[in-house]
Amino acid sequence: MEKAVILKRGKEESLLRRHPWIFSGAIQRITGKPEEGELVTVYTNDNKFIARGHIQVGSIAVRVLTFADENIDRDFWKRRIATAYHMRQSIGIASREDNDTFRLIHGEGDNLPGLVIDIYGDTAVMQAHSVGMHVCRDEIAAALQEVLGDKVKNIYYKSDTTLPYKADLNQENGYIVGKSSTNVATEYGLKFHIDWLRGQKTGFFIDQRENRSLLEKYSKGRKLLNMFCYTGGFSIYALRGGAELVHSVDSSAKAIDLTNANVELNFPDDKRHAAYAEDAFDYLEKMGDNYDLIILDPPAFAKHRDSLRNALIGYRRLNAKAIEKIKPGGIIFTFSCSQAVSKENFRTAVFTAAAMAKRNVRILHQMTQPADHPVNIYHPEGEYLKGLVIYVE
Numbered sequence: 001m002e003k004a005v006i007l008k009r010g011k012e013e014s015l016l017r018r019h020p021w022i023f024s025g026a027i028q029r030i031t032g033k034p035e036e037g038e039l040v041t042v043y044t045n046d047n048k049f050i051a052r053g054h055i056q057v058g059s060i061a062v063r064v065l066t067f068a069d070e071n072i073d074r075d076f077w078k079r080r081i082a083t084a085y086h087m088r089q090s091i092g093i094a095s096r097e098d099n100d101t102f103r104l105i106h107g108e109g110d111n112l113p114g115l116v117i118d119i120y121g122d123t124a125v126m127q128a129h130s131v132g133m134h135v136c137r138d139e140i141a142a143a144l145q146e147v148l149g150d151k152v153k154n155i156y157y158k159s160d161t162t163l164p165y166k167a168d169l170n171q172e173n174g175y176i177v178g179k180s181s182t183n184v185a186t187e188y189g190l191k192f193h194i195d196w197l198r199g200q201k202t203g204f205f206i207d208q209r210e211n212r213s214l215l216e217k218y219s220k221g222r223k224l225l226n227m228f229c230y231t232g233g234f235s236i237y238a239l240r241g242g243a244e245l246v247h248s249v250d251s252s253a254k255a256i257d258l259t260n261a262n263v264e265l266n267f268p269d270d271k272r273h274a275a276y277a278e279d280a281f282d283y284l285e286k287m288g289d290n291y292d293l294i295i296l297d298p299p300a301f302a303k304h305r306d307s308l309r310n311a312l313i314g315y316r317r318l319n320a321k322a323i324e325k326i327k328p329g330g331i332i333f334t335f336s337c338s339q340a341v342s343k344e345n346f347r348t349a350v351f352t353a354a355a356m357a358k359r360n361v362r363i364l365h366q367m368t369q370p371a372d373h374p375v376n377i378y379h380p381e382g383e384y385l386k387g388l389v390i391y392v393e
């Protein structure tokens with residue numbers, strides 16, 4: 001019997017609008033006993049083909065791979081990866097002399113729900129967020145090699161923390177192809193050690209590239225605090241931009257080591273930079289009022305909808321402290337990467353923070369994720385990164 005999902009009457013509506021998720025509540029019945037991660041064909045209640053995708057236990061029951069009646073085989077992966085690659089070449093991200101760091105596949109944004117592939121030089125770091133993508137990992141890796149040719153020599157698979165732990169896959173990270181001898185990648189002419197073996201996400205936050213670049217333009221002659229620095233990305237752009245002083249802070253000692261190593265790689269012995277392993281709130285509380293450029297790029301405060309309220313309180317507190325302490329005429333780059341926090345939620349949190357600090361604040365820029373993290377227009381949930389550049393009088 002065909003492995004298929006038959007929807008309840010009328011539940012095809014969001015699929016007709018090309019939204020790529022099918023929630024478990026929309027399903028009438030499942031035939032053919034598909035195992036978790038297997039391919040299923042999706043039919044409307046009156047038996048019309050509507051989609052094909054990976055089935056999974058959980059509230060998102062099917063992640064749609066295609067709305068066409070086509071096979072999901074190596075050729076399919078090749079076509080999807082090639083489309084994503086060509087887009088990034090055509091907009092100039094994957095074809096610059098001074099940049100070999102970019103996101104090649106951004107899940108739903110590239111019509112491949114559950115899959116992330118980041119490129120660091122000749123190494124691709126691949127991450128599955130769904131059981132289906134995990135099952136297909138070797139086929140995807142082969143397709144990736146075919147599309148990128150010798151541009152990618154190593155493929156590291158890193159899904160231990162992103163796969164649903166209930167699926168009990170006991171996934172271990174490791175190379176599917178090759179093994180990298182170096183881990184230095186270049187972003188807009190700056191060098192970074194990327195720790196894909198132990199680092200967060202795929203090792204680096206590529207999604208802040210354009211915002212780091214914007215920061216560089218504002219850095220000249222300023223005294224900077226880079227709060228939640230992780231790999232030191234913003235700090236290194238600020239040093240290149242001519243900052244007078246840069247302090248990097250992160251609660252993780254490992255992040256501080258990584259930041260120092262990255263500063264060394266680009267600006268050896270640069271006395272303008274210092275890094276401190278400290279909690280953000282402690283540091284903001286006791287720091288002076290000497291900074292005139294502050295970056296706040298905290299981890300996602302709300303991983304789920306139910307933690308939204310506490311997350312907003314967190315953003316408000318954090319921003320209020322920074323707005324209160326920054327020098328007159330100072331600039332703050334403030335971010336939220338929580339998917340559950342909307343652009344409006346975040347702006348309200350910063351507005352409340354400004355009111356609490358009782359200072360005049362203007363919004364100079366509204367920031368989001370870069371073009372290699374595209375938002376599928378049919379999947380607005382894919383827009384997760386938001387930021388504001390504010391000027392504090």
Ligand code: SAH
Pocket residue numbers: 204205208228229230231232233234249250251252255278279280281297298299
């Ligand atoms: N700005 C970085 C990414 C930040 S990721 C970049 O451009 O790459 C968030 C960082 O916040 C992590 O490195 C984490 O160690 C740090 N962090 C989490 N909680 C913290 C806290 N309470 N105080 C300081 N740093 C914290």
